[in-house]
Amino acid sequence: MSIDVVIRQKGLIKKTMPLEVILGSKLEYGVYDDGLRLEKGKLGETEFAAYSPSSLGRGFSVIWNPKEKEEIVLRALNPTSEGELREFYSSIERMTDYWKCTLEVDGNICDPEEFMQGLDDMVQFNFRVLREMVSKVASGEEKMLTLFSAMWPLTVGKEEAERFLKDIKSFDLWLNEKQSIDAYYAKPNFYRTEDGIIGVYVLTEETLSIFPLQPSVPFGIKDPNTGKALQCDSYRVSLYSITDDKIIGQMDYDKFIENIDSSKFSKFDGDKIIIDGVNLNEMKHMLG
DSSP, rough: OOEEEEEEEOSSSSSOOOOOHHHHHTEEEOOTTTSSSEEEEEOOSEEEEEETTSSSSSSSSEEETOOOOSSSEEEESSSOHHHHHHHHHHHHHHHHHHHHHEEETTTTEEOOHHHHHHHHHHHHHHHHHHHHHHHHHHHHHSOOOOOOOSSOOOOOOOHHHHHHHHOTTTHHHHHHHHHHOOOOOOEEEEETTTEEEEEEEEETOOOOOEEEOOOOOOOOOBBBTTSBOOOSEEEEEEETTTTTEEEEEEEEEHHHHHHGGGEEEEEOSSSEEEEOOOOOHHHHHHOO
């Protein structure tokens, strides 16, 4: 579910929209180069993600380039944090003040002032959407809820869903807390071998890392030979030593999860764990 906004500039003499107007004083930007993790401080040719570093939510997309004079398209996802939703509205307010323009919201022409007056109603709608989604997870109707967020995807499991139903505003704190961690978000690289397609994750020595309990192909990754969603036959983990500056071994993914010392990891979200820095001796012990 999303809020789609198109801002179209009117008049014969048109001006570009400065990035500073879009971002204001609180927002920063980046792009998803690998489809999962945000590369902060980078701009795409036509699109980037805006986010608030002090209140990390799901980020919102902005279709824009420095020479654009016709229209700018923004999209925010529901549910998101209240703080981010307010920043989304503030960005649109700055842009409609800067351009003489028309505003289209979810396909309908809307007066900019009327749009801003609907902010509080949108905040309440956002909470209703969140409650509906997490209720399905808490009841077991849905196993989990994956939220593509500003820094990386987050997963709401039963434990998280029950927490949000008790305190709906704790969702904002959870989004910010989970994305403020200075950790490596692991993703697989794929290789075609005689045994099929193998997905390989990397655990780096002494590096705080987030790993899925069950490996999978990230959303949107396609097989270059077929153009269809990539199907992976098996997954492995390579152990990289900073001390030796090399890969010291590789193991099956299931064995990797089984061999991590319980004191070295903790629950991150509904389907991932966060692993403390593993030293070289511990890596060698994992390999057996």
